[in-house]
Amino acid sequence: MKQRLFLSIYAVLFMFLYGCSGAESAQMKEIYVPILGDAQWIHEDAAFLNGVTLAVEDLNNEYGEKGFIVRTGVEDDQDIYEAGVELADKLSRDKAVTAVFNLQNFDVSNTTADMLTDSGKLVILPYGAYDALMEQDNPYIFCPFPSSTDVGKVMADYVVAKGYKRIAVYVNGTEAQDTLVSALELALQGRGAKVIDYVPVIASQNDFDRYYSRWEALSADCIVIAQYGLERSYEIVQMIREKNKNIPIIGEAILNSASILNEKKDLAEGLVVPSTLVLEESEKLDQFKSRYRTQYGSMPDVWAVQGYDMMRMLVDTAVRLNTNDPMEIAAALHDEKGYSGVGRHIAFEKGGALKVDISRLPMLICRDGKFKEK
Numbered sequence: 569m570k571q572r573l574f575l576s577i578y579a580v581l582f583m584f585l586y587g588c589s590g591a592e593s594a595q596m597k598e599i600y601v602p603i604l605g606d607a608q609w610i611h612e613d614a615a616f617l618n619g620v621t622l623a624v625e626d627l628n629n630e631y632g633e634k635g636f637i638v639r640t641g642v643e644d645d646q647d648i649y650e651a652g653v654e655l656a657d658k659l660s661r662d663k664a665v666t667a668v669f670n671l672q673n674f675d676v677s678n679t680t681a682d683m684l685t686d687s688g689k690l691v692i693l694p695y696g697a698y699d700a701l702m703e704q705d706n707p708y709i710f711c712p713f714p715s716s717t718d719v720g721k722v723m724a725d726y727v728v729a730k731g732y733k734r735i736a737v738y739v740n741g742t743e744a745q746d747t748l749v750s751a752l753e754l755a756l757q758g759r760g761a762k763v764i765d766y767v768p769v770i771a772s773q774n775d776f777d778r779y780y781s782r783w784e785a786l787s788a789d790c791i792v793i794a795q796y797g798l799e800r801s802y803e804i805v806q807m808i809r810e811k812n813k814n815i816p817i818i819g820e821a822i823l824n825s826a827s828i829l830n831e832k833k834d835l836a837e838g839l840v841v842p843s844t845l846v847l848e849e850s851e852k853l854d855q856f857k858s859r860y861r862t863q864y865g866s867m868p869d870v871w872a873v874q875g876y877d878m879m880r881m882l883v884d885t886a887v888r889l890n891t892n893d894p895m896e897i898a899a900a901l902h903d904e905k906g907y908s909g910v911g912r913h914i915a916f917e918k919g920g921a922l923k924v925d926i927s928r929l930p931m932l933i934c935r936d937g938k939f940k941e942k
Contacts, residue, residue, distance in 0.1 A: 598892060599638045599882065601665075602643045603668075603669045604671060605672050656683045668692070693711040712874065712878060719751075719842050720754075727756065728759045818931075
């Protein structure tokens with residue numbers, strides 16, 4: 569009898585203790601933000617991932633007592649369209665997912681962004697997207713990166729400022745590259761400079777030799793490269809430099825990649841690219857740089873800051889609203905006041921595009937392996 573009474577009391581205590589623990593756990597608000605993209609690339613150029621990881625650590629320390637749990641992880645699509653769509657479908661059905669950092673190829677993200685938002689997930693595109701995607705007025709999509717149109721206008725302003733008159737353009741890639749060079753040409757109209765030739769494909773050295781001879785005959789005084797893919801972009805730069813070491817070359821921001829600049833230091837010398845993410849110096853940024861260097865052994869680049877700010881933007885907003893509901897978070901991110909991160913102030917247009925003052929996007933020139941303002 570005494571044994572049965574003891575077991576009954578123990579059972580009641582067990583249920584009370586674990587019931588309370590379960591109730592407390594149920595009250596915790598989880599914010600799960602997976603990173604969707606090619607894992608090999610994400611880990612090789614780990615700046616963005618490192619920034620996100622550091623933010624998750626900080627946010628759990630700061631907001632755990634307030635009932636929030638933050639986590640992330642990489643969902644590997646191996647840079648394969650079908651795998652990317654399959655993973656997006658999986659994430660869209662995962663009730664734990666609050667938002668997705670979509671780092672996929674633009675052709676893939678153009679499809680998967682709608683899949684994810686249709687299921688109520690919030691989508692952040694930290695490295696950009698097709699301009700057309702940001703024109704759909706989808707309230708769940710945010711792109712904290714200048715549009716291809718804005719980048720083309722910045723390039724045009726630079727061309728005019730430098731006094732270049734006859735621009736040869738090599739464009740080979742996706743809709744993003746086409747949009748950029750179209751914006752460049754439109755922005756040059758009536759300003760004393762023009763595009764004198766477009767080359768869509770360079771399949772061989774013989775192809776390039778023929779095109780370069782044409783550029784010489786047309787008196788090109790500047791070459792713009794809009795090529796999808798980092799390695800291929802530098803291959804085109806090398807072809808040009810073997811012909812002419814001095815002709816100005818303007819490329820896309822992808823050329824400013826820390827993962828390849830050490831290897832391509834000499835080839836990159838003198839290249840000019842747009843600054844798509846301008847960091848604002850502050851005590852907050854200095855503190856972030858110091859912590860990042862302590863944790864990872866190197867100074868953070870703009871992508872590390874981007875990763876940190878994007879994760880903090882989502883979670884700081886969620887905690888302020890005391891919710892993990894994507895709809896409520898998305899609505900708050902459209903606030904005209906924007907969000908002040910460690911690197912810059914971030915605000916979005918109605919359709920989720922980044923609000924940009926192109927006059928504040930300087931062009932960067934590579935000197936001794938580093939892209940910097942003159």
